[in-house]
Amino acid sequence: MGRPAPELPAPEIPTPEIPASAGGQTRAQPVVELLTALAMTAGRGPVARAIISEAQLTAADRAADIGCGPGTAVRQAARRGVPVTGIDPSSVALRLARLLTRTGADANIRWMRGSAERLPLPDGSATVLWSVSSVHHWADQPAGLAEVRRVLAPGGRVLLAERLIRPGTRGHTAHGFTRAQAEDLARALTSAGFAAVRSKILTAGRRTMVVVRADQADPAQVNRVQADPAQAS
Numbered sequence: 001m002g003r004p005a006p007e008l009p010a011p012e013i014p015t016p017e018i019p020a021s022a023g024g025q026t027r028a029q030p031v032v033e034l035l036t037a038l039a040m041t042a043g044r045g046p047v048a049r050a051i052i053s054e055a056q057l058t059a060a061d062r063a064a065d066i067g068c069g070p071g072t073a074v075r076q077a078a079r080r081g082v083p084v085t086g087i088d089p090s091s092v093a094l095r096l097a098r099l100l101t102r103t104g105a106d107a108n109i110r111w112m113r114g115s116a117e118r119l120p121l122p123d124g125s126a127t128v129l130w131s132v133s134s135v136h137h138w139a140d141q142p143a144g145l146a147e148v149r150r151v152l153a154p155g156g157r158v159l160l161a162e163r164l165i166r167p168g169t170r171g172h173t174a175h176g177f178t179r180a181q182a183e184d185l186a187r188a189l190t191s192a193g194f195a196a197v198r199s200k201i202l203t204a205g206r207r208t209m210v211v212v213r214a215d216q217a218d219p220a221q222v223n224r225v226q227a228d229p230a231q232a233s
C-alpha cells in the first residue's frame with residue numbers, strides 16, 4: 001500500500017453499536033460496519049498510546065488486542081517491536097486495519113478474526129492482552145474472561161479499558177463503563193482466578209478512561225512464596 005497510516009486528529013465521534021456476529025446480515029450491513037470502523041479511527045491515538053504505555057511492553061512480550069477495530073493500539077505496540085495480534089469479529093474492521101497499516105510497518109502484526117468469547121490463540125500464548133472500548137460489546141463477559149485466562153501465559157497481564165461514563169448515560173455516549181461497572185469487572189476478574197486486580201482512571205486526549213488490570217498468577221512464583229513466605233514482600 002505504501003501510504004502512511006493516518007492518526008486522525010478528529011473530534012469526538014460517537015461509535016455506534018457493532019454486531020459481534022456476521023450472521024443474518026442485511027445488504028446495508030457492510031456499509032454500516034465500514035462507517036463504524038471509520039468512526040473508530042477518529043481520535044483514538046491518545047487512548048491507544050495511554051493503554052500501550054500502561055501495558056509496559058518489552059521486546060520479550062507476545063501481545064494481543066481483543067476487539068482491535070481498525071488497529072490503532074496494535075500499530076502502536078508493533079512500533080515498539082512487540083509481536084502483536086489484532087483480533088476482531090468484524091471482517092470490515094480488520095480490512096480497514098490492514099489498509100491503515102503501512103507496508104513495512106506490519107512485520108510484527110497479525111490480524112485474526114475472532115471474538116473475546118472464542119479467542120483464536122493457543123493456550124498460554126500471550127504475555128499481555130488488552131481490550132480498548134470493547135468489553136462492553138462482549139456478549140458473554142464470563143466466557144471472554146475465561147478465554148483471557150486460557151490464552152495468557154503464567155505471569156502475564158491483561159488490561160481492560162473502557163471510557164468512563166456517568167450512571168444513567170444514554171445513547172451513543174453510553175458506550176463505556178460507570179465506576180460501578182468497572183468495579184463489577186474487577187470482581188469478575190478476581191472470581192475468574194486473576195491476581196493483583198486493580199483499576200486506574202486515565203485521561204487520554206479528550207477521553208477519561210477506566211483501566212482494569214489483572215495478572216495471571218505464575219504457579220512457579222506462588223510455589224516459591226509458599227515455600228518461603230519471606231519472598232512475598
Ligand SMILES: C[S@@+](CC[C@H](N)C(=O)[O-])C[C@H]1O[C@@H](n2cnc3c(N)ncnc32)[C@H](O)[C@@H]1O
Nearest residue numbers: 020067068069090115116132133134137138139
Ligand atoms: C468501539 S470499538 C473499539 C475498537 C478499538 N479497540 C479502538 O479502541 O479503536 C469496539 C470493537 O469491539 C469489537 N467487538 C464487538 N464484539 C466483540 C466481542 N465479542 N469480542 C471481541 N471484540 C468485539 C467490535 O467489532 C469493535 O471493533
